[in-house]
Each structure stands twice: as structure tokens, then as C-alpha cells.
Amino acid sequence: MAKGIEIREAHFPGRAPVDTYGNGGFRFADMSHRGSILCLPSGIYGWDMDMSKALSVESFQRVLDEADDIEVLLVGTGTELRRLPPVLKNALKARGISSDPMSTGAAVRTFNIMLAESRAVAAALIAV
Numbered sequence: 001m002a003k004g005i006e007i008r009e010a011h012f013p014g015r016a017p018v019d020t021y022g023n024g025g026f027r028f029a030d031m032s033h034r035g036s037i038l039c040l041p042s043g044i045y046g047w048d049m050d051m052s053k054a055l056s057v058e059s060f061q062r063v064l065d066e067a068d069d070i071e072v073l074l075v076g077t078g079t080e081l082r083r084l085p086p087v088l089k090n091a092l093k094a095r096g097i098s099s100d101p102m103s104t105g106a107a108v109r110t111f112n113i114m115l116a117e118s119r120a121v122a123a124a125l126i127a128v
Contacts, residue, residue: 011043011044011045011046012028012029012031012043012044012045013042013043014029014043014044015039015041015043015044015115016028016029016039016044017111017112017115017116018039018108018111018112018123018125021104021105021108021125021127021128022128024127024128025127026108026125026127028044029044033046034127035047035048035050035127036048036049036050036124036125036126036127037123037125037127038062038063038122038123038124038125039111039122039123039124039125040062040063040066040070040122041066041069041070041120041122042066042069045062047059047124047125049124049126050078050126050127051077051078051079051080051082051126054085055075055077055082055084055085055088056085056087056088057087057088057091060088060091060092060124063092063097063122063124064091064092064095064097066122067092067095067096067097069120070097070120070121070122071096071097071098071119071120071121072097072098072099072100072114072119072120072121072122073092073097073098073099073100073121073122073123073124074100074102074107074110074111074114074121074122074123074124075099075100075101075102075107075123075124076102076103076104076105076106076107076108076123076124076125076126077101077102077103077104077107077126078103078104078126078127078128079103079104079128080103081101081102081103082101083101084099084101097122104125104126104127104128105128107123107125108123108125111123111125
């Protein structure tokens with residue numbers, strides 16, 4: 001018997017550059033996503049984050065779970081630069097991840113370059 005529409009967690013199972021950003025979302029791999037995203041070695045995930053929410057260890061847990069495959073984490077903090085809280089920065093550093101907060105636009109551009117260079121990069125991008 002049919003169950004109806006099944007809503008799943010947003011996930012693209014691969015690495016892809018971000019083609020465009022703005023209007024509250026991102027385009028990548030011939031798809032679009034409304035809201036923030038995490039670009040990780042295991043794929044691109046929808047991320048429940050916006051500029052009004054605090055950056056916390058809990059909100060970066062998926063990044064920490066994949067730490068073995070990440071050397072650099074670019075954090076696109078929206079339209080304004082936000083510092084990472086010391087507890088979050090220390091948690092990332094303890095797992096061997098160098099973190100760099102910047103505007104979302106700068107993070108997208110830097111991520112695309114580092115991805116093209118086959119670097120061990122990840123990005124946490126807050127939608128603008």
C-alpha cells in the first residue's frame with residue numbers, strides 16, 4: 001500500500017562545487033537547496049542554521065564526525081563576519097581541523113578553488 005510523500009533529510013552524496021548562492025540558498029550539481037548547507041567529504045547536506053543562531057559544537061557535529069578527512073573548514077557566516085566561539089574552535093582544532101570564518105560569498109569562492117585543487121576541504125555555509 002502506498003505511504004504517500006516521504007520527506008528525507010537533504011543530502012547530495014558526492015563532492016561538488018557551489019555554482020551560485022543567494023536568495024536564501026545554493027545551487028550545486030544541477031540542483032538547488034533552500035537554506036544553509038554543509039559541504040563535507042561524504043556529500044552535501046542541508047544544515048539547520050541561519051545568521052540568528054549561535055555557532056556551537058553541537059551544530060558542527062557532522063563536521064567533527066568526518067574530521068579524519070578534513071584539514072580545512074571554511075565557515076561562511078552569512079553577510080557579516082562572525083568569530084567562532086573558542087569552545088567550537090578548540091573542538092575543531094583538537095580533531096586536526098583548521099577553521100576559517102568568513103562571509104558566505106568568500107567561503108563559497110575559496111571552497112571551489114580548494115576543491116578544484118583536490119584539497120581536504122569542507123565548508124559550513126550559512127544561506128544569504
